[in-house]
Amino acid sequence: QVQPVESGGGLVQAGGSLRLSCAVSESIFTSDRMAWYRQAPGRNRAYIASITNTGVAMYDSTVKGRFTISRDNAKNTVYLQMNSLSPEDTAVYYCNSIPNGYWGQGTQVTVSK
Numbered sequence: 200q201v202q203p204v205e206s207g208g209g210l211v212q213a214g215g216s217l218r219l220s221c222a223v224s225e226s227i228f229t230s231d232r233m234a235w236y237r238q239a240p241g242r243n244r245a246y247i248a249s250i251t252n253t254g255v256a257m258y259d260s261t262v263k264g265r266f267t268i269s270r271d272n273a274k275n276t277v278y279l280q281m282n283s284l285s286p287e288d289t290a291v292y293y294c295n296s297i298p299n300g301y302w303g304q305g306t307q308v309t310v311s312k
Contacts, residue, residue, distance in 0.1 A: 249297060
């Protein structure tokens with residue numbers, strides 16, 4: 200497995216929550232930082248959060264206070280807990296290492312009004 204495998208997306212009402220998961224190979228996971236990105240319809244892919252291998256997290260202002268990134272080093276998995284979702288969060292969500300490696304297929308998140 201070279202590409203990350205994202206899962207956990209779906210359809211949720213505004214104000215709801217979702218938890219995304221991203222499984223990566225150990226060779227990718229040993230990168231210092233793992234990050235989540237999203238691509239909304241008609242827009243470029245954008246960074247939203249990252250976490251170092253020691254658990255230091257950083258967030259884009261658009262998600263800070265609503266989303267939480269975490270990682271399980273034993274499972275080579277990165278998570279994104281998303282709360283207080285709004286229709287503006289509708290996008291395909293991807294994870295990747297920093298620097299970026301291969302991109303996975305992403306997972307679709309759709310937030311209805």
